[in-house]
Amino acid sequence: MQVLKFGGTSVASAENIRKSIAIVATAVGQGEVVMVVSALGGTTDALIGAGRAAASADPSYSEALNQLQHRHIAAAQALLDGGVQKSEADAITVQFVELRRFCDGIFALGELSARTLDKLMSYGELLSSRLVAAAAKAQGLDAVWADARQLVRTNSRFGTAEVNTAATEQQVAAFRAKNPGKVWVVPGFIGSDGHGVTTTLGRGGSDYTAALLAAALNADVLEIWTDVSGMMTADPRLVRGARPIDRISYQEAMELSHFGAKVLYPPTIQPVMRRGIPLWIKNTFAPADYGTLVEVKPPRTAAVVQGISSIGNLTLLNLEGSGMVGIPGFSMRLFAALARERINVVLITQSSSEHSICVGVNEADTATAQVAVDEEFAVEIAAGRIEPLRPERELAIVALVGENMKDHPGISGKLFGALGQNGVNIRAIAQGASEKNISTVIRAADVRKAINVLHEAFFEATYKQVNLFILGPGNVGSKLLEQLAHQQQHLLEKLGLQVRVVAIASSRHCIVNEQGLDLTAWPAELADAPPQSLEAFTQLIISRNLRNSIFVDVTANPAAARCYPHLLEKSIAVVACNKVACSSDYAHYARLKSLSTEFNASFLFETNVGAGLPIIGTLNDLTRSGDVVRRMQAVLSGTLNFVFNNYDGTRPFAEVVRQAQTEGYTEPDPRLDLSGSDVARKILILAREAGEVMEMSDIEIDTFLPPACLDGDVEAFYTQMAAHEAHFRALYDEATAAGKRLKFVARYADGHAAVGLQQVAPGHDLYDLRGKDNVVLFYTDRYVEQPLVVKGAGAGAEVTASGVFADIVRAARV
Ligand SMILES: NC(=O)C1=CN([C@@H]2O[C@H](COP(=O)(O)OP(=O)(O)OC[C@H]3O[C@@H](n4cnc5c(N)ncnc54)[C@H](O)[C@@H]3O)[C@@H](O)[C@H]2O)C=CC1
Numbered sequence: 106m107q108v109l110k111f112g113g114t115s116v117a118s119a120e121n122i123r124k125s126i127a128i129v130a131t132a133v134g135q136g137e138v139v140m141v142v143s144a145l146g147g148t149t150d151a152l153i154g155a156g157r158a159a160a161s162a163d164p165s166y167s168e169a170l171n172q173l174q175h176r177h178i179a180a181a182q183a184l185l186d187g188g189v190q191k192s193e194a195d196a197i198t199v200q201f202v203e204l205r206r207f208c209d210g211i212f213a214l215g216e217l218s219a220r221t222l223d224k225l226m227s228y229g230e231l232l233s234s235r236l237v238a239a240a241a242k243a244q245g246l247d248a249v250w251a252d253a254r255q256l257v258r259t260n261s262r263f264g265t266a267e268v269n270t271a272a273t274e275q276q277v278a279a280f281r282a283k284n285p286g287k288v289w290v291v292p293g294f295i296g297s298d299g300h301g302v303t304t305t306l307g308r309g310g311s312d313y314t315a316a317l318l319a320a321a322l323n324a325d326v327l328e329i330w331t332d333v334s335g336m337m338t339a340d341p342r343l344v345r346g347a348r349p350i351d352r353i354s355y356q357e358a359m360e361l362s363h364f365g366a367k368v369l370y371p372p373t374i375q376p377v378m379r380r381g382i383p384l385w386i387k388n389t390f391a392p393a394d395y396g397t398l399v400e401v402k403p404p405r406t407a408a409v410v411q412g413i414s415s416i417g418n419l420t421l422l423n424l425e426g427s428g429m430v431g432i433p434g435f436s437m438r439l440f441a442a443l444a445r446e447r448i449n450v451v452l453i454t455q456s457s458s459e460h461s462i463c464v465g466v467n468e469a470d471t472a473t474a475q476v477a478v479d480e481e482f483a484v485e486i487a488a489g490r491i492e493p494l495r496p497e498r499e500l501a502i503v504a505l506v507g508e509n510m511k512d513h514p515g516i517s518g519k520l521f522g523a524l525g526q527n528g529v530n531i532r533a534i535a536q537g538a539s540e541k542n543i544s545t546v547i548r549a550a551d552v553r554k555a556i557n558v559l560h561e562a563f564f565e566a567t568y569k570q571v572n573l574f575i576l577g578p579g580n581v582g583s584k585l586l587e588q589l590a591h592q593q594q595h596l597l598e599k600l601g602l603q604v605r606v607v608a609i610a611s612s613r614h615c616i617v618n619e620q621g622l623d624l625t626a627w628p629a630e631l632a633d634a635p636p637q638s639l640e641a642f643t644q645l646i647i648s649r650n651l652r653n654s655i656f657v658d659v660t661a662n663p664a665a666a667r668c669y670p671h672l673l674e675k676s677i678a679v680v681a682c683n684k685v686a687c688s689s690d691y692a693h694y695a696r697l698k699s700l701s702t703e704f705n706a707s708f709l710f711e712t713n714v715g716a717g718l719p720i721i722g723t724l725n726d727l728t729r730s731g732d733v734v735r736r737m738q739a740v741l742s743g744t745l746n747f748v749f750n751n752y753d754g755t756r757p758f759a760e761v762v763r764q765a766q767t768e769g770y771t772e773p774d775p776r777l778d779l780s781g782s783d784v785a786r787k788i789l790i791l792a793r794e795a796g797e798v799m800e801m802s803d804i805e806i807d808t809f810l811p812p813a814c815l816d817g818d819v820e821a822f823y824t825q826m827a828a829h830e831a832h833f834r835a836l837y838d839e840a841t842a843a844g845k846r847l848k849f850v851a852r853y854a855d856g857h858a859a860v861g862l863q864q865v866a867p868g869h870d871l872y873d874l875r876g877k878d879n880v881v882l883f884y885t886d887r888y889v890e891q892p893l894v895v896k897g898a899g900a901g902a903e904v905t906a907s908g909v910f911a912d913i914v915r916a917a918r919v
């Protein structure tokens with residue numbers, strides 16, 4: 106015996122009904138079959154709407170009934186021919202005459218009781234099941250229509266009637282005896298009470314009808330045919346990578362269905378579980394798909410977590426107060442007060458201090474719960490022994506479900522870690538001793554992010570999605586985007602990172618695509634995009650609330666640097682080649698570092714010194730391992746090294762500087778390089794990273810520029826340099842005459858830092874530094890005489906982009 110249930114979408118049209126009947130026909134080859142059907146998709150809602158309209162004296166119910174009638178007759182016409190079609194259309198018309206009279210009655214009385222509503226809703230399944238039975242017969246099945254009201258006996262709790270199992274089993278057995286070998290076609294969802302009055306089993310109750318019949322008939326299998334290929338590892342509307350679960354235990358299926366996996370009506374499992382009947386969830390529209398088999402003991406797989414589920418619209422009710430500690434009965438009174446108002450408690454947690462108890466309820470029950478509980482504890486509240494009930498709204502539960510979680514250490518740790526790294530704050534936790542379900546209460550606005558993060562952590566070991574927001578696609582930014590475009594496949598295959606550039610903003614425009622921008626088309630798209638301010642861009646990053654978000658600042662803009670705290674506070678990582686933040690006030694720099702730690706968000710700026718060279722990383726490695734940096738000597742300006750390596754008086758000094766700018770070594774404002782300020786920023790950042798508390802004003806800057814060069818704008822700067830050619834020539838000649846080279850050197854020792862132009866002699870560590878190279882010599886407690894040296898290309902868009910890229914990968918792999 107097999108019981109097959111077809112949901113609303115599976116019988117929504119003549120075409121779908123044909124598919125469902127074909128599935129039943131195949132099953133008939135393997136033994137007796139019971140077919141349980143829902144109403145044609147959307148019918149129940151339409152009937153409720155018509156009933157409510159009628160009850161509120163709105164005559165539109167009549168038109169709603171016309172449409173329903175038309176839909177059912179059209180389906181009959183498409184499914185049946187000749188005399189069968191005529192008699193079925195007549196039968197449908199008769200039922201609609203009855204239904205119309207019934208709604209007229211509601212209209213006249215202006216009242217829609219639960220009992221009346223049950224009767225009204227029952228027409229949906231009665232109509233669909235009769236139609237499907239006629240179609241099954243027309244297709245050659247030996248089908249019989251079975252009125253569920255004569256099979257399923259319930260009490261009179263209209264809307265959510267409770268089933269009398271013993272009476273139901275007797276009625277089912279009697280019907281079976283009278284209809285041997287027939288294919289039953291049964292309306293789901295409905296039953297009747299002891300007086301023969303129509304009742305319903307709760308929305309989604311057709312699954313339950315099928316489970317009751319399967320249990321009563323001791324069926325070999327219960328199949329739930331729906332429009333998805335089984336229970337999924339997570340809600341596929343929220344998680345793109347969600348996939349069907351092949352085999353799952355009753356307990357796990359129950360947990361998942363309770364927590365919002367809508368493919369199964371939660372009470373369905375209990376009757377079949379009692380009898381150990383396998384329950385198979387299948388897809389009517391892809392019958393070859395395996396679906397999900399729910400059984401007593403599925404084969405043990407490596408999967409510890411079977412699924413991730415969520416319930417929205419949750420309020421946490423917090424009852425707190427010192428008067429609760431050690432006094433029995435508080436919980437009982439709290440739950441009794443809620444029960445009196447028929448408020449369902451979804452989750453409970455209590456701290457071991459007993460100072461507070463916290464329960465989760467449906468948001469719609471918040472006000473009623475508050476009144477009921479405050480009344481119950483009115484005396485204690487008045488005496489100040491407990492606080493009035495404190496509801497926290499707009500929350501949701503996200504739960505991990507899996508029987509194998511039991512005795513498997515580290516699952517909660519991984520859950521908390523994954524959520525924490527993404528700035529998802531956990532308001533409450535519940536885990537039963539059975540360890541089948543670990544529930545977290547979080548902000549409703551974080552649900553999508555949280556489920557995706559957890560799905561990635563527990564199901565998609567293959568890759569982690571990283572979402573980039575890039576500000577300032579100039580020299581470095583454009584190169585970075587080029588490198589990202591080339592390396593996307595490599596990142597996915599070798600590092601398991603699916604890196605998506607979600608947004609790019611220039612100083613004027615912004616483009617966004619949550620699925621990832623096309624990295625070849627962005628320049629044209631950005632040029633045509635609407636204007637967007639920096640504040641709006643920051644808000645966009647925060648409000649999109651995407652997991653593993655990284656803000657990449659490739660500007661030189663102080664305002665951009667001011668956005669970092671807001672982002673870090675939301676656990677959004679910041680990667681910056683912009684040096685403004687780390688060379689600003691020490692307090693700001695220190696705050697950013699502490700926000701990064703506090704909110705578990707990377708703050709990386711390796712390219713602030715030496716472009717793509719691993720200078721800050723090396724320094725961090727030294728200090729983290731306990732070494733102490735005593736002294737640093739460095740050439741930290743690619744621009745100045747390039748200029749002094751290329752200037753020999755044959756070309757004007759200004760022209761060589763212009764070349765450095767054209768080749769992308771200078772700052773957007775080259776005066777920062779030539780004045781020594783950029784080098785001062787860099788030695789400041791190194792000193793701070795070495796543990797020194799220092800301000801920019803503490804750095805001694807010995808500039809070689811005539812003061813006039815710094816008056817006016819950038820063009821005036823070039824003009825002034827040209828005018829002072831003799832000054833630069835003299836610097837060069839003097840050094841050359843002494844057999845030396847000019848190097849702009851940064852020094853740090855004993856809490857003191859200075860930068861300035863020096864003549865260095867052959868044999869000096871800095872003498873042979875070529876092109877635009879940088880070098881840093883670290884003298885530490887471990888590197889006393891021979892310094893640790895980092896040297897190489899220290900400026901240029903390609904190498905800087907490469908350093909930013911490396912920081913992005915570091916932030917992504919945390
Ligand atoms: N060029 C190099 O070798 C190195 C550069 N850097 C740093 O890289 C950063 C960028 O340098 P480049 O790409 O050469 O400069 P760039 O001037 O070519 O690019 C910066 C871009 O940022 C944009 N921008 C400015 N304010 C903005 C805002 N509020 N919103 C959005 N976009 C804004 C500008 O319009 C420009 O397109 C600078 O902070 C520089 O110090 C760091 C290490 C080496």
Ligand SMILES: N[C@@H](CC=O)C(=O)O
Nearest residue numbers: 742743744770771772
């Ligand atoms: N303008 C800088 C670029 C790197 O920070 C330099 O010339 O070194």
